[in-house]
Amino acid sequence: MVPLQVSMKLEMKDSPGQLVAALTPISEFGGNIIAVIHQREPDASSDTLGVQIVLEIEQDRLDALVAAIKRQGVSILRIGEERLLYRQSVIMIGHLIHTDIGDTIDRIDSTGFAEVAELNVQMPAITEPSTALITIKATTRSEMERALDLLRGVAAEKGLLIVEPLAEGER
């Protein structure tokens, strides 16, 4: 399951019911509409309506969704997609450099499903523990959870303290 964030530029007849007809298939295919932006042409004589929509959908359902929208008589002028990325930052404290921070990063990067996107290391005096903000990117929430689990294991092994964010709202 790879969720995508998709942006589509649609063109439809400027008549009642057209927008609903264009949007209905999205929920039918399990998509989640993030934004609908009307782009009324300045030329008032035009009888078409331009609409930009941003939605999330599973990658393997996108083609079927595009076909369904077209069947509603709506033209898709442009479509852009990108892999939806989850980002999560955690703070790590300890002897980060002496426990081979390169290896810590590699352990995440080599999973293939998650990577370290950012690292900000603060190093005080040489004998004191250093502190880092480490930002991990993953494609799905469950892969993020796996990456964090891996990081917890690495931290336990290297004697590092991890301060994780408190997830907001549970359901």
Place this chain on the structure above:
Amino acid sequence: MRIAVLGLGAVGKGLLRMLAAKPELGLVLTAVADSSSACIEPGGIDPAAVLDRKSATNRCGTQGLTAEQVLDSGAFDVLVELTPTNAVTGEPALTHMRRALALGRHVVTSNKGPIAAAHAELQEIAAGQGVALRYEATVGGAIPVIHAIRDGLAGNRFHAITGVLNGTCNYILTRMDEEGLTYDQALAEARELGYAEADPTYDVRGIDAAIKLVILANTCWNLGVVLDDVAITGIDGLTVDALRLAAAQDCTIRLIGEASPDRGILRVAPRVLPRSHPLVIEGTLNAVMLSTDMAGECTLIGKGAGSVETASAIIGDLLAIRDRYVECG
């Protein structure tokens, strides 16, 4: 309603001060004991006189009389158990509470140890005798969180409890965040102000917060969890840089207790929270967020310690017992 008070430390004194100040509550002190003396007077004792005697002689009553004799007298409807008690084993309070409940007396306590270690057992004895066991003062000081769980939010399903359960840690983290103090500096300051014990281990290593989390979890779900079930990380390893890095993201760090049987979580650890989060509170305050099915999220914030604040929680319990069990005139 007749009450017996065991233990005359800061909390016991605060309670007696409030009993003296509020005679209209109808709570009659009939017995009191400290570590070296006791006083039993079925007709009623003047709490102000006990406090005077205590400050003059360091004894509340007759030398040689003991808490056991107070219990034997049976001259009370409710035992208020406030003796200095080992927070992990719960003794000697646990023994006192078992005896009072077995005698068919209600019990109110501020002692965390016995509630964390033996909640289910004590609750069972109380139920068998048709009496109440109440312990509002064990968690969050003056905050009526146990009342909220049992009464105010009754009928809800609880998804999770998250909270700031230790004022000492919250004070230290607030000062590290606001003033850029190191952990050692902030701890030294907390000690000077009387917010931290000479040996702060129990607070800063997260043990106190974990014991309170156990009490809250057992109150919500009755799953019989114990201190050993909690994954605990304290705040003593935190650096100023950690708070700075969090601040750069408009976040801060607080020691958070988190329990959610749905997700298999029972832990106390420092966590990164957005500054706008309801659990980001200042200084020695405590806060508990209850996540429920009907009420959604409900957050209570208030003073987590102090003798009069704790007396407030104890008196709330006493009056709840009076209203539910005792016909009052």
